[in-house]
Amino acid sequence: MGTINLAEKLARFTTHWDPHVVADYNDNDVMVVKFQGEFPFHKHDTTDDFFLVLEGEMVMEFEDRPNQTLRAGEMIVVPQGVVHRPRAEQEVSVLLIEPKGEPNSGDADREPAPKPRI
Template sequence: MKAINLDEKLQQFVTHWDPHVVADYNTNDVMVVKFVGEYPFHKHDTTDDFFYVLEGEMEMDIEGEPSRTVKTGELFIVPKGVVHRPRAKTEVKVLLIEPKGEPNSGDSDREPAPKPRI
């Protein structure tokens, strides 16, 4: 058991849309990611999608609904089966929690990120 400094972890990489595992929580990966631009629309059939904005601001596009703005200190959970797309005009830093082995790309054609441990 030890404290994990998320700022230090985020300084270890510069890539976008490339989640890095920083801890385990039950059968889940706790990850940090940076992104800018937009991810493809996708869904996860068997799990909710958890986003907590550490720094910056993101938009969550939900198919057929208005976009939601998610700011620093806010979290957003997309229920399983809901088609969504995260995006950001400027770089945003986000904490993610996903079941181990869940591809971050969901059902999109985008290649899933490898999710290295740091």
């Protein structure tokens, strides 16, 4: 048990769409990630998707509902089964919470990120 400085963790990598585990919470990974551009549309059949914007601005795009813009300090939970795609014009830093072992790519035709621990 100890304090985790998210800014320090984010400073340790420069890659995009590459979540890094910073803590465990019950059976979940707490991760930080940087991204820019757009991720493929995908869904998670058995779990919700949690996003908290730490720095920057992102858009959560949906297949069947209006897009949502999130800024620093704002969060969104995408319910399981909802097709979505995160997108950012400029680099954004985000905190994610996902069940351990859940591929970040969901059902997209994209290789899941390895989620290293930092």
